[in-house]
Amino acid sequence: MALKLNPEAKAIYRSIREEIKKRLVLPGSSTFLEGFEPTSDREEILRRQDYFRENLPKIRSELREQIAKVKPIKFRRDYLHDRILIVDESELERAQNLGLCEVSTALEDAEGYPIVLSTLGYGIDVELTPSQIAPELYIMPLWENREALEALAKIGELTGEGSVAPDILSELGELGEVMGKRKLLDGLEELIAEKERELNEEIAEKLEKFSLTLSGKELLDFLGELRAGNYEAIFRHFGEIEGEILNLINDVEDELNEKLGITVELFSWEGLYPVTVPPDRIEMLREELERELKVELYIRSREVLERIMPLLPKLKEELGRVYELDFLLAVKEFIEGFSFPELWEGGIAFVSGRHLFIENPQPVSYAVGKTPEEFLVPGAGDIGGERVVILTGANSGGKTSLLELMTQITILAHMGFPVPAEKAWVEPLDELFFFRRKRSTYGAGAFETALRSFVRALRGEGRKLILIDEFEAITEPGAAVKIIGELLKIAHEKGFYVLIVSHLGEDLRKELPFARVDGIEAKGLDEKLNLIVDRQPVFGKLGRSTPELIVERLARKKRGKEKEIFERVLRAFRE
Numbered sequence: 001m002a003l004k005l006n007p008e009a010k011a012i013y014r015s016i017r018e019e020i021k022k023r024l025v026l027p028g029s030s031t032f033l034e035g036f037e038p039t040s041d042r043e044e045i046l047r048r049q050d051y052f053r054e055n056l057p058k059i060r061s062e063l064r065e066q067i068a069k070v071k072p073i074k075f076r077r078d079y080l081h082d083r084i085l086i087v088d089e090s091e092l093e094r095a096q097n098l099g100l101c102e103v104s105t106a107l108e109d110a111e112g113y114p115i116v117l118s119t120l121g122y123g124i125d126v127e128l129t130p131s132q133i134a135p136e137l138y139i140m141p142l143w144e145n146r147e148a149l150e151a152l153a154k155i156g157e158l159t160g161e162g163s164v165a166p167d168i169l170s171e172l173g174e175l176g177e178v179m180g181k182r183k184l185l186d187g188l189e190e191l192i193a194e195k196e197r198e199l200n201e202e203i204a205e206k207l208e209k210f211s212l213t214l215s216g217k218e219l220l221d222f223l224g225e226l227r228a229g230n231y232e233a234i235f236r237h238f239g240e241i242e243g244e245i246l247n248l249i250n251d252v253e254d255e256l257n258e259k260l261g262i263t264v265e266l267f268s269w270e271g272l273y274p275v276t277v278p279p280d281r282i283e284m285l286r287e288e289l290e291r292e293l294k295v296e297l298y299i300r301s302r303e304v305l306e307r308i309m310p311l312l313p314k315l316k317e318e319l320g321r322v323y324e325l326d327f328l329l330a331v332k333e334f335i336e337g338f339s340f341p342e343l344w345e346g347g348i349a350f351v352s353g354r355h356l357f358i359e360n361p362q363p364v365s366y367a368v369g370k371t372p373e374e375f376l377v378p379g380a381g382d383i384g385g386e387r388v389v390i391l392t393g394a395n396s397g398g399k400t401s402l403l404e405l406m407t408q409i410t411i412l413a414h415m416g417f418p419v420p421a422e423k424a425w426v427e428p429l430d431e432l433f434f435f436r437r438k439r440s441t442y443g444a445g446a447f448e449t450a451l452r453s454f455v456r457a458l459r460g461e462g463r464k465l466i467l468i469d470e471f472e473a474i475t476e477p478g479a480a481v482k483i484i485g486e487l488l489k490i491a492h493e494k495g496f497y498v499l500i501v502s503h504l505g506e507d508l509r510k511e512l513p514f515a516r517v518d519g520i521e522a523k524g525l526d527e528k529l530n531l532i533v534d535r536q537p538v539f540g541k542l543g544r545s546t547p548e549l550i551v552e553r554l555a556r557k558k559r560g561k562e563k564e565i566f567e568r569v570l571r572a573f574r575e
C-alpha cells in the first residue's frame, strides 16, 4: 500500500524525484523511479533496501560516460521493396502475413527485383522467417549502433557483469567490406567527378609538356608536314601522347574498379579534352552497383545474423539493464553520505540529519515518539517517547527547515532509499501530512481552509505523522491555543505522531502535559546584530524567542538609564 501524502508532502516528494532525475543520463531511465514510490509496506521497503545494498556497490562513476553512448537499438519491421518471395500456394498467406516484402506464387513476378527469394528453389532458398527473409532489419540497426555496442562492452567490464556486445561486434566486422562499398556508392558522383578532375589535370600537364617539347625547328617541320598533307607523321607525334593519356585513364579506372569491386569502362577517350563521363553511364553504373550490393548485403547479413541471433535476447537484457544502471548511478550520487534507516516501531528519529536543499547544513538530530538506545544525542535523556512535540524558538532558527528535513527523511525511508542522516529509525506509516505556514494569508478564508485540512488529517485511524508549521499565524493567539490544544489532544488519543512549530509553546505546554516542548535557541547576535543560532533543538526546553534575545543584547550593551529600562523589560520575559 502506498504511503499517503498530502499536497505539500507530495511537493517535497516531487522535489526529491527531481534531484534524482536531474542526475540521469538517459531519458528512459526515469521509469525506474516509478518503482520506488513511497510505500507503507514494511516488507517492500526492506526488499528495496536489499536491492540497493546489493546493486549500489557495483556502480562506478566511470559508467556515466559509457551510459551516455548507449542508445536504444530498435529492430523495426519494415516492408522491403527490393525483394520478392516466391512461395507455394499453401504458404502464401503465411508469407504475406509476415509483411516483409512482395510475395507471389508466380516466378514471372520476380522480374525486376534485385533479390529473389523462394521456398521452392527459384531464387535464394529461404525459410519463412523474418531473419531469413529480411536479415538486414536486424543487422542494420546493430551496424549503425556499433558505438552503443562498444559502450555496452565497456559497461559489462566495469560492472563485472559481462556482455555479448564484443561477440556481436566481431561478427559485424565481417560486414565491413560490403558496408564500405555502400558508402562509396553514396558518394559515387563526387568520387567520379574527383577522378575526372584529376585525370584532366594530368592530361593538361602532358599536353603542355608536349607543346614545350616542340622546338622551333620541329614546329616548322610539323607545319611543313601539315601543309604537305603528311598526316601520318603528325599522328605519330600525337600517338605518343595519346598512349600516355590512355594509360592515365586506365589507371584511374582500375582504381575505381578496385574500390567498387566491378569492371566497367567509364571514361572514353575520343581525342576530346577535357575527358568526361557521360551522366547516363554513371546512372547505369549506380544501378548495377546497387543491385549487386543489395544481394551481397543480403547474403552477408544472413550469414552474420545466423551467428548473432542467439545473442540478441541477452543483448536486449543488457540494454534494459543500462537504464537500470543509469538509475542506480543517479541514486548513488544522490545518496552520497546517506545511510539506510532502520525500520522499527514507536516513532521517527534520526542522528545528524542533513537538509537536502540547504547548502552545507548544520546536521540536526531529532525525534518524534520513542528513541532507540543508540540515539546518542546530547539531551536525549529528556525525551520521554512523546508522540506530540511542539517546536519553539528563534525566528529563522530553522524550524521550518526541520519539518522539511523530517518530511524528506520520512519520504526517502518509505521509498526504500537511504536517508540524509548518520543514523535513522523510521516506523512505516500509512499517512504523512505536511502543513506549511500560510504566509500573510490572514482572514477567515485561509483560517477555515487550514482548519479543515488539519481536521481532515485527524480523521480516521492508522499510523500518521502530521507536521504543522505555525498554525497560529492565521488566527489570534488566544483562539489558537484553544484550537491547537484540542486538536493535539485528539491526535494524542489516536496515537498519531505530531510535530508542530509554534510560538505558543508556553501556553500549549500547560494545556498538553503529554506533549514535549523543544526549543531552537539563538546563541547570541553577531557583530551585524544577526542571530547566531544553533539549529539543533534542545529537547524539553522552550526556545527563547528573538525579541527576548534582542532585549537581552541591548541590556548588556547599553549603559546607565537605558540599561536599567532594558533590564526591566528582560525581567518581564523571565518571570
Ligand SMILES: Nc1ncnc2c1ncn2[C@@H]1O[C@H](COP(=O)(O)OP(=O)(O)OP(=O)(O)O)[C@@H](O)[C@H]1O
Binding pocket: 355, 358, 360, 361, 362, 363, 364, 394, 395, 396, 397, 398, 399, 400, 401, 402, 535
Ligand atoms: N540546519 C541548518 N543548517 C544551516 N542553515 C539552516 C539550517 N536550518 C535552517 N537553516 C537556514 O536558516 C534560515 C531560516 O530557516 P527556517 O525558515 O527553517 O527558520 P524558521 O525557524 O522556520 O523561521 P521562521 O521563524 O521565520 O519561521 C534559512 O535560510 C535556512 O536555510
